Amino acid sequence: MKITHVEVHRVDVPPADPPFSWRRGLSGSAPTGDGAVLRIGTDEGAEGVAVFARPGAGAMLQDLVDRVFRDELLGADPFQREWLWHRAWELDRIHELPLPTLGLIDVALWDLAGRVHDEPVWRLLGGFRETIPAYASTSTFATTEEFLDVADQCLALGYHGIKLHAWGDARRDAELCQALRAHVGPGVPLMYDGSAGFDLPDALFLGRALAEADYLWYEEPMREFSVSAYQRLAESVSVPLLVAETSDGAHMNSADFIKAGAATFGVRAGTTLRGGITGAMRTAHLADAFRVRAEVHGSDIPNHHLCMAISNTTYYESLVTSTRVVRERHVDDQGLVRAPTGPGIALPLDFGYGSELQRFVETSD
Numbered sequence: 465m466k467i468t469h470v471e472v473h474r475v476d477v478p479p480a481d482p483p484f485s486w487r488r489g490l491s492g493s494a495p496t497g498d499g500a501v502l503r504i505g506t507d508e509g510a511e512g513v514a515v516f517a518r519p520g521a522g523a524m525l526q527d528l529v530d531r532v533f534r535d536e537l538l539g540a541d542p543f544q545r546e547w548l549w550h551r552a553w554e555l556d557r558i559h560e561l562p563l564p565t566l567g568l569i570d571v572a573l574w575d576l577a578g579r580v581h582d583e584p585v586w587r588l589l590g591g592f593r594e595t596i597p598a599y600a601s602t603s604t605f606a607t608t609e610e611f612l613d614v615a616d617q618c619l620a621l622g623y624h625g626i627k628l629h630a631w632g633d634a635r636r637d638a639e640l641c642q643a644l645r646a647h648v649g650p651g652v653p654l655m656y657d658g659s660a661g662f663d664l665p666d667a668l669f670l671g672r673a674l675a676e677a678d679y680l681w682y683e684e685p686m687r688e689f690s691v692s693a694y695q696r697l698a699e700s701v702s703v704p705l706l707v708a709e710t711s712d713g714a715h716m717n718s719a720d721f722i723k724a725g726a727a728t729f730g731v732r733a734g735t736t737l738r739g740g741i742t743g744a745m746r747t748a749h750l751a752d753a754f755r756v757r758a759e760v761h762g763s764d765i766p767n768h769h770l771c772m773a774i775s776n777t778t779y780y781e782s783l784v785t786s787t788r789v790v791r792e793r794h795v796d797d798q799g800l801v802r803a804p805t806g807p808g809i810a811l812p813l814d815f816g817y818g819s820e821l822q823r824f825v826e827t828s829d
Contacts (some may be wrong), residue, residue, distance in 0.1 A: 465507065465508045465510065465541065465542060465543065465702050466506060466507050466539055466540065466541065466542075467495070467504055467505070467506055467537045467538055467539065467540050467541075467542050468507045468538065469503075469504075469505045469538075470501040470503070470504055470505075470507060470524045470529055470534045470537050470538065471502075471504075471505075471575045472500050472501070472502060472503075472522070472525050472822055473500065473501040473503060473817070473818065473820070474498065474499070474500055474522040474526075474603070474617065475498035475499045475500060475501055475515070475522075475717055475815045475816050475817055475821075476496055476497070476498075476499065476816035476817070477494075477496065477497030477498075477517045477521075477552055477815055477816075478496060478814055479494065479495050479496050479497070480493035480785055480817065482786055484537060484603035484604070484785035484786065485603060485604050485632055486603065486604050486629055486659055487604055487629065487630060487632030487658075488631060488632045488633070488661075489632060489661065490632075490659060492603075493785070494519045497517060497519050497521065498519070498520055498522035498523060498653065498662055499515065499517045499518075499521045499522060499726050499815065500515075500516045500521045500522040500524075500525040500526065500823060501514070501515050501516070501518060501525030501528070501811065501817070501824075502514045502515075502525060502533075502568050502569070502572050502579075503572070503573045503821070504537065504541055504569070504573065508815045510542065510576050510579060510580050511576060511579070511823045511824075512542070512572040512573055512574070512575035512576025512577070512579065512694060512808065512809075513809075513811060514567075514568045514569075514571035514572040514574055514575065514676075514766075514809075515764075515811050515815070515822065516564065516565065516568055517710050517769070517812075517815070518564055518633075518694055519763075523566070524562065524564065525557050525568070526560075526634045527735070528561070528565060528737040530550055531788050532561075533569065533742055534535065534829050536551060536555065537569065542576050543566050543573075543577065545557035545570060545573045545574065545577070545742060546742065548569060548573065549569075549570050549739065549740065549742045549743070551751055552566055552569055552570070553566070554565075556623055558793075562738050563710070563712055563737055564714050564737065565642065566568045566714075566739045566740065566743070567735050567739045567741070567742075567743055567744075569737070569740070570614050570735075570740030570741055570742045571735055571738065571740045571741055571766050571809065572741070573665070573776050574588070574740070574741045574742075574808075574809060575767075575809040575824075576630040576806075576808070576812075578807050578809060579808040580806035581807075581808045582807045583807060584685055584769065584803065584804045584805060584806060584807060584809075585741065585766075585769045585773075585808060586768075586769040586770070586772035586804065589741070589745060589755025589769070589770075589790075590634045590801075591599060591772065591773060592772065592773055592774065592775045593771075593803070594802060594803040595800045595801065595802050595803070596653035596772065596777070596779065596780050596800065597624035597625075597778075597779055597780070597799055597800055597801075597802050598623055598624060598779060598780040598782040598792070598794075598795045598799050598800065598801050599623055599624055599625035599626065599627055599779045599781060599782065600614075600615075600618035600625070600626050600627070600782055600784040600789070601627045601629070601657070601763075601781045601782060601783050601784065602626070602627065602628055602784050603629055603674065603783070603784070603785040604629050604630060605787060605814070608639070608640050609644050610787050611630075611640060611643075611644060612643065612644065613634050613787065614745070614752055614784060614787055614789055615644060615647065615648060615703065616647075616787055617788075618647065618784060618789055618791035619652065620735060621789060621791050621795075621797070621799070622791070622795070622796070622797050622798050622799030622800075623782070623791075623795070623799045624653065624749065624779065624799045625652060625653035625654065625655065625680070625690055625779065626648070626652065626653075626654055626655070627654070627655035627656065627657055627658050627672075627683075627781070628640065628641060628644065628654070628655070628657065628794075629657050629659055632658070632659070632662075633659035633777055634662055634666035634669050634670045635669070636668075637656070637658075637670055638669065638670050638671075638673035638674075641654070641656055641670075641674055641677050641679065642673060642676065642677045645677035645678065645679075646676075647721040648827075651680065653679070654678075654679050654680060655679060655680050655682045655683060655706075656670075656674055656679055656681075656682055656683065657683040657684060658670070658682075658683065658684055658685035658686070658708070659684060660684050660685070660686055660687045660688070661685070663686065663819045664686065664693050664696060664697065664700050666685075666696060667685035667686050667693075667697055668700055668701060670682075670685060671685070671697060671700070671701030671703050672703075672707050674701075674703040675703040677814035678797060679703050679704065680704070680729070681703070681706040681729040681730075681759075682701070682703045682704065682705050682706065682729075683706040683707075683709070683732075683781065684706075684707070684709050685697070685711070686706060688709065688710055688717075688721075689709065689711070691720050691721055691724050691726060692724070694707055694721060694724065694726035694814070695724040695725060695726045697726070697791065697824065698724075698725055698727075698728050699725070699767045703793075704728045704730075705726060705727060705728045705729055706727075706729045706731070706732065706757075706759055707721045707726055707727050707730075707731055708721045708727065708731040708732055708747075709731070709732035709734075709737060709761055710737055714738045714743035714744075714746060714747060715738075715743065715746040715747045715750045718731040718732075718738075718750060718751070720738070720758065720825070722750070722751065722754050727751070727756050727827070728756075729741075729753075729756065729757055729759075730751055730756040730757030730758055730776070731747060731750075731751050731756065731757075731758055731759075732747075732758075732759055732760075732761045732802075733745075733747040733748045733751070733758040733759065733760055733761065733765050733770065733774060733777065734760055734762050734763055734770065735762075735764070735766040735767055735770065736761070736764070736766075736767075737761065737799065738761075740766075741754040741766065741769075741770070742824065744760070744774075745770075745774070747773040747774070748770075748775075748777070749777060751776055752776045753775060756776070757777065757785060758774055758776050758777055759778060759779070759781075760774065760779075760780065760781065761781060762781060763780065763781050763782050763783055763792060763794070764812065765782075765804070765809055765810050765811070765812055765826065766767065766809050767781075768780070768794060768801065768804060769804060769809055771801065772803045772804075776789055780794075780795070780801040782794075782801075804826075806826065808824070810824065810826035811824045811825045811826065812825075812826065813825060813826050813827075
C-alpha cells in the first residue's frame with residue numbers, strides 16, 4: 465500500500481457560545497475559525513484524516529502540504545508511521561514547523577490504520593481502560609463568586625474534579641484557590657493551571673498557597689523554556705508539579721523535566737503539542753518508567769483515544785467555558801467518558817464539513 469494523495473479540506477470551526485477568556489495577557493476564544501482537515505489516501509482506497517482547528521489553521525496547513533508534506537508523503541507506506549514520525553522531526557529542523565502541526569500526519573495515519581483494521585485507535589494502541597473520570601477545566605471567569613458557582617454546577621453534573629484557569633495575578637489567584645478549597649471541602653480533587661503567567665518568585669508564592677489548600681497538581685505556572693526554574697520550584701514547594709505541556713521536543717524535552725526532578729506529579733501528554741499519537745505514547749511510556757503520571761492534555765477526539773490507551777493518566781480534561789455549565793457530550797451523568805467504538809479516530813461532530821468528509825465524522829449517538 466502506498467500513499468497517493470494528500471489533501472487539505474478547509475472547514476469552519478464554530479465559535480464558542482458565549483465567548484470566553486483566559487488570564488490577563490492572553491487572547492480569549494476565537495471567532496469562527498479557518499480550520500482544516502488533513503486527508504491522506506492510498507492506492508488501495510484506505511484513507512485517514514486529522515483535524516487542525518487552531519485560528520489560521522486552513523491557510524497554514526495548505527501552505528505546509530503544498531510546500532513540504534506532500535512531496536514527503538507521496539509514495540510512502542502509510543503503515544510506516546514510525547519512519548514518517550521521525551521524518552516530521554527532520555523536516556522541523558529546516559522548516560521550524562509550528563508545534564501543533566508536528567503530529568498531524570501521525571494522527572491521520574493512525575486514523576487510516578484504525579479504519580483498515582476496523583478498530584478504534586485506542587485498541588490498536590493496546591487498550592488499557594474503557595472508562596475514565598472527567599474533570600472540569602474552567603476558562604477564566606470575572607469573580608470568585610462565579611468560579612464557586614461554576615464549581616457547584618460541575619460537581620452536581622458529575623465531574624470528578626475542578627481545574628482552575630484564573631487571572632494571572634499570583635495573590636488574587638491564591639485567594640481564589642483557597643476559597644474554592646474551603647467551598648468544596650477536602651474531598652474534591654482540585655488543580656490549578658497558571659497558563660505560564662508567572663516568574664519564579666510569583667510561582668513560588670502561589671505554589672505555597674496551593675500546597676496549603678491540598679491541590680492535586682500545579683500546572684504550567686511559568687513558560688517552559690527554563691527547566692532549571694522548574695527544578696527550583698519543585699525543590700521549594702510541596703504541591704506536585706505537572707509540566708512539559710507546551711515545550712517543544714515531545715518525549716525528549718519531557719525527559720529533561722523528569723531527570724531534573726521537576727515533574728513531581730508528571731508530564732503532559734497529548735496529540736496536539738507532543739507530536740501526535742506516537743509522540744504522546746512515547747511521553748507516556750517515558751513517564752511510566754519513572755513512575756510519574758502522563759496526564760492527557762485537551763478534550764479533542766484523538767486525546768479521547770489516548771485516555772483509553774495510557775495507563776498512567778488519571779483524568780479526561782473537559783473544558784467548561786460558560787457560567788452556565790453544560791456537560792460536554794462525551795461526559796456522562798456519572799462524570800465518566802467511555803471509550804470510542806467506531807473505527808479509526810473520527811472528526812468532531814460540530815465542524816462545517818463538506819459531503820466528502822462526512823464518512824469520517826463521529827456519530828451523534
